[in-house]
Amino acid sequence: MKARVTVTLKSGVLDPQGKAIEGALRSLGIDGVAAVRQGKVFDIELDGGDRAKVEALLKQAADKLLANTVIENYHVEVLG
Amino acid sequence: MKARVTVTLKSGVLDPQGKAIEGALRSLGIDGVAAVRQGKVFDIELDGGDRAKVEALLKQAADKLLANTVIENYHVEVLG
Amino acid sequence: MKAAVLVFPGINRERDMARTLRLTSGREPAMVWHTEHDLPAGTDLVVVPGGFSYGDYLRCGAIAARSPVMDAVRKFAAGGGLVLGVCNGFQILCESGLLPGVLMRNENLRFICRDVFLKVERSDTPFTRGYNAGQVVRVPVAHGEGNYIADGETIARLEGDGRVIFRYCGPDGMIDPDWNHNGALNAIAGIVNDGGNVLGMMPHPENHVEADIGSTDGRGLFAGLAEALKKAA
Amino acid sequence: MLANDVKITPELVAEHGLKPDEYQRILDLIGREPTLTELGIFSAMWNEHCSYKSSKVHLRGLPTKAPWVIQGPGENAGVIDIGDGLACVFKMESHNHPSYIEPYQGAATGVGGILRDVFTMGARPIACLNALSFGAPEHPKTRHLVSGVVAGIGGYGNSFGVPTVAGSVRFHKRYDGNILVNAMAVGLAETDKIFYAAASGVGMPIVYLGSKTGRDGIHGASMASAEFDDNSEEKRPTVQVGDPFSEKLLLEACLEIMAKDCVIAIQDMGAAGLTSSATEMGAKGNLGVTLDLDKVPCREEGMSAYEMMLSESQERMLMVLKPDKEKEAEAIFRKWGLDFAVVGETTPSMRFIVKHHGQVMVDLPIKELGDSAPEYKRPFVSLEKPAPIDAGAIEPPGSIADALERLVATPDLCSKRWVWEQYDHIIGGNTVQRPGGDAAVVRVLDGPKGLALTTDVTPRYCEANPFEGGKQAVAECWRNLTAVGATPLAITDNLNFGNPERPEIMGQFVGCVRGIAEACKALDFPVVSGNVSLYNETNGKAILPTPSIGGVGVIADFKKSASLAFKKEGEAILVVGETTGWLGQSIYLREICAREEGAPPPVDLIEERENGEFVRSLILDGAATAAHDLSDGGLLVALAEMAMASGIGAKLDAAPDDIPGHAYWFGEDQARYIVTVPAQAVELVMARARKASVLVSRIGTTGGAAVAIDGQRALAVPDLNERSEGWLPGYMAGRD
């Protein structure tokens, strides 16, 4: 079973990375970029096939490890 | 207009971070994790509303900067 | 030796590098700002120093590799000019396509600052003529992403062509996973391009050029370069 | 006209951490109800963190002057003259609560903040240090906190490009719910090019520089002074995110415009951001300030005046520029890609006025805002001091060797390599003595001068006897600088305590401060900067009193500095100072006997000074080949450290008959050092000691591959090393 956990910064939290990338895109001549926020994805392969169980497991993983819930949100998607 | 560029490691490329997270998940007692690969997402806000144009622009941005195409794949998704 | 040291926003070892170039060649290098389109006339060595260009925020060295000055460096290298990239400089050279491969997070995912031992694989390059082949030198590393990786074909080519110049080793010169602090493939610490005129390396020879501060093991690289360039001139 | 949109209720006042009488003080001061923004401003300016309201009266007792002090406490950082037209600028500051809530960002922004304090004064940072106190290793959060804090300190300093050269790490259950993260930064400037916060001249442009303002850390300053409870994890969004890249640009841009003589006054935006920086510049210069918030560069939309005034977004500065240099300064900031905006001006009115969307949101008397902050003489009691313990009544270990084996692998005494290898400690190319010794030594410019740097405190001594503990912290700091051959010059202090509203905590505070003052006076070692962190409690349980002392010393020729590693086989090992076998409050008692009891070792400051001066003279004239001060773990732990650092063993005489063996080897008598000298020099050194009335005794000889006490099992140096090096990595990897 495959799943993807996407971790993004909460809105309002400073994103130095996004800011630097924004600037770099502009100086590369890529116009029209108003804002960039950088996040992470984790592509995870799991043994076992119970969708609901896997989802619960990954929420736990995100809470405990993959996301820093003080400043980040996450989203779990089981791809089957 | 909003878009998301997702950058993932090509298969075959070693991912020390993913490997470490794999181990960490196991030691947290999260069972059944067979493999983890870490990637990045860029949430981008753009001025201008031509979907096709925005898509082309972002492909260019990914090719030029956001992805290192030697080791990474990317995927552009215009969310409207 | 007319060295040019590139300065990108966020670079932080440019002063260390400039001091070392001055100490070892007797000549003050030119500091070149990233927005420049040309290198100073007469430049015979380009140095891309260490640091955190652009905070290393996207991928290490990625943003700096796309600065205007790097076009000038590419041209300079294509003409056979000598280019040395150290630490972030190595990462920038890889990102700019001047060297193959990438530098990933250290295997233990932590930043590591310590002295390491390097085996000098060849002494017949302008960068290593100050050393003997097989010599072991002690120099510091200070990086979070120095784990060199490339695809199998590239590694085979690098090894086949003798383009691996420095390797992490034990004090006795043995290549041993215990002494490969960042997990680099084949313990690779430094490589050259196929022309042999562009060197990228993770360790900091510029921080070991004085007996009272660390050691003098890094001197050979700079002294050798100065000599090579004197001969060429 | 003041826009008084929100009714100020007692609940709102309480939420702002202001007591009813403090609110009354505000009403009396301004003669009307404050606006919400004004209330926010008062709460930020009058909280403990900014106003020092509980500590001020006691801090006045600290000695702050010496001929070499250029700037004592009161500016962003202290400044001392180190000769040759150079000044050393330094300060230590805590980021305790933010680091508990978000260890990486909390610690990182702590480093960012203290670096800003130093370069605001015109100094280029040349070194960082840190003093860390974590909970018990077995506490479920400790590992996560250690990992995050260390990565955060490294993450910021490494990227910014300053070497982190020394520090301390301790573990104790009393920090379980409230860790301490104290960061110190040290910079260099020319003595005649120091920059200060006081504005001067009316109608001068006030310029905002650096990163944009977001809603980061609003109430951050208040949080730093609020006692923790179990709900504290709910306060998370107030955590700021650090951006070392922007700060590095800010550093370069600031130093560049300072060199071009553009700056009249400068103040960084730290706690209470725009509010405290703007009012301080005005108040110190006897001027009013008017700010127009419509000009403030913002990262988020729709920020209110309240939010902008209290935001603690990092990497920002406020400056008063010379009007004719404004364009030049702006060009420099643009070159570095930083925001630059004129956001206000100085006025003759002595009022602090803030406008937003054309409305006056704040109109307050600028001087009184800071000067009228409440000041408390809080009641304090001194608890009864524990009596000294008779060493003879303390059970001996199975064997001295067993005890040493255990001690070198205890959390407090083991090697901290796992920590400092994550810090770039060599960038700059000036680190003469790296972490792992008594004090770091950093070359000044191209030499030959060097600076010695260290942080010290022994909290268990402070708890048992605050006055003696305060003295000891200063003395140990002085001793560590001396042990590398430096002349100690001045300190910064970071006073971490519990809730000052409890008389017994206030008693600890007062006792420690008095002890610090006494030692500073006796050792000519003034306090030039510092920071107070109170309310370090969880559910009413206070931390151990922890006044971290950061010391700076100077050595004329860095090449003469001594290190603790044995240099050669066959050299004589000498102990300087008197050994009585003091086991009260010792590490031995705690780790081997599981008792935290007794009086801590007293510090005789005259002896401290005499012994130190003697050791320094041995180092500087080349007589001593290695030197190490004695502290936690006493004589045998120190000897083991010298052996481990070198790989050379030691052959040691048996303990004298009149002191129990374990008390002799592990007692923590103060004012002591170990030095090694070539065997043939012993006579001469002994003669010098007699002349200086300093007690010196020979206890053994270097050599062999083991630490071997006559009549005891010998301990191979590599085994000791393995134990000492093994504990922390093993613990962090989850093997415990």
Ligand SMILES: Nc1ncnc2c1ncn2[C@@H]1O[C@H](COP(=O)(O)OP(=O)(O)O)[C@@H](O)[C@H]1O
């Ligand atoms: N957090 C830290 N950062 C940098 N260096 C550290 C840290 N903790 C400990 N060290 C280094 O480890 C060594 C031992 O620390 P400590 O036992 O506190 O020394 P001492 O008792 O001599 O003050 C010192 O060199 C110190 O600088």
Ligand SMILES: [Mg+2]
């Ligand atoms: Mg010491």
